[in-house]
Amino acid sequence: MAEDLASAVSTLYEQAELALIEKVTTALAEGLDSPLWAQMKLASIGHLRTAIEDIIAALQASAVPAIYEAVAQAYDRGSQAAVAELGALAPTVKAIPAGTQAVDRLAAALVQETGATHMRILRTGMDVYRQVIAEASSAPLLGATTRRDAAARALAKFADRGVTGFVDRTGRPWNLTSYTEMATRSAVGRAAVQAHTDRLAAAGVDLVLVSDAPEECSRCKPWEGTILTRDGAGGADTITVEHATEDGRMVEVRVAGSLPEARAAGLMHPNCRHSIAIYLPGVTRPRPKPPSRATYEQTQQQRYLERQVRAWKRRAAGAVDEDARKRANAKVREYQGRIRTLVAETGLPRKSHREQLATAR
Structure with a gap:
């Protein structure tokens, strides 16, 4: 009933995560072959911090109204579903005022939960920036690889995992976008069900x-x-x-x-x-x-493949050179091929929107 509403919020966080990856990658790639690269990067760390803070400010300005809108729409859908079900049994149910207190309570809780991720965005960006400088500076001294290769490898790891460090009540770890989507889906689902049951309760059902x-x-x-x-x-x-x-x-x-x-x-x-x-x-x-089109395990396999497509698209966004970007895009096509095979074998619908990354803005 409210599944699509969560995407409006999670897309904002995906845009912020991509913007962070691109900002860090661009900042580190500039002058990478200069012998003074490490000194220049450490000297400009304040500029990166400001850029990340701007991303967080833009995210917060967009996310808060989007959260309230999603929860309000979910509550309204749940209410309308109950009204439609009751029909002639309780026509006066349409006059029941909207549950603004319930909407505000659920939305405020979600704003608080997602707002706690914002400082993690800043910390992750700064930590990765310093880590890449350290790894890229020390690797050539050890004869392991070139500075460019070391930086590319460290940035690829960052693009793979994104902003991490979020753990749900069961102890499962999440990255930023997945965590936000999970939290928002839970909140809008609760709003729709609560509205539904509130209307039924008012009608004595x-x-x-x-x-x-x-x-x-x-x-x-x-x-x-x-x-x-x-x-x-x-x-x-x-x-x-x-x-x-x-x-x-x-x-x-x-x-x-x-x-x-x-x-x-x-x-x-x-x-x-x-x-x-x-x-x-x-x-x-x-x-x-x-009728079931496939098993539950096959639906989860599809979601895993979709996550891999998005992960390799993130890696392409964080590539420091064209060769790395081409390799990442080849992996995207490989996982998309596996999705096509799975949907052909099972009859599951392909949900291409779950393979897309939002454009950072």
Whole structure:
């Protein structure tokens, strides 16, 4: 429901990361063959710091309104979905005021979370700059390689990993763009679900149905097609409730748990394909499961190949000479070929936008 909204925010951070790579590479490549190169680079370190601070200032000025817009749109979509589901059952639900407090709370939390990455951008840029100077200056003295080769190798490592050092609650490390996308997907997903359930709560609806999505992961599979209570402690149970359209008629409903319980177990994680819908006792019938085009593992393989395409494009952006750029572009074409083979064998759709890098600005 809100998957596309995260890209508007993550693209800004990808642009900032690319701008950082290009600034550092350009600053180091200038005068690389001069015998006074190291002294000149250390003397101009203040200029690089100013340039990186300008990148961060531009990022912050663009990211904050983009975050609020994404969360607000996600909340609105969730609300509209609930209104459409309720239909004639609760026409007055359309008059319920928008959840501005919920939007502000979720957006502010995301601004704080992503804002903490900004100082990491400055630190990474300065650390890499000094590291390349040190490696390029010392390598020729040891007879290992030329200064240009040493600088190119160090910059290629930087382009590969980008700005790193972000660890989620499970201990998994991320680079800047992936971390921001994950955090934003989580936030806009929460906004859409909260709006949806807020509207259902206002209409007195307590039961929801989890969709049955193709290529599901192991965390979501136990909850597919199940009926959940909108809130509460959870726990599977069979409850007796009134029929949705026939007064006085009671029906039994098997409840798998509560929505908070399912989400705590992993349902609706970032990149999750599942959604919820209103469940009307005695009326709602399970929808047939969409056919799977491939396994979950194959979808993850596709995402891995897409990341490799982007990684080699970053390396091309950070190349200090034309030969290195050509080698990086050849690797881009190699991984794109592997993606074409995978989608031909599985029937998965190729998502070319996930192979693209934003243009640094």
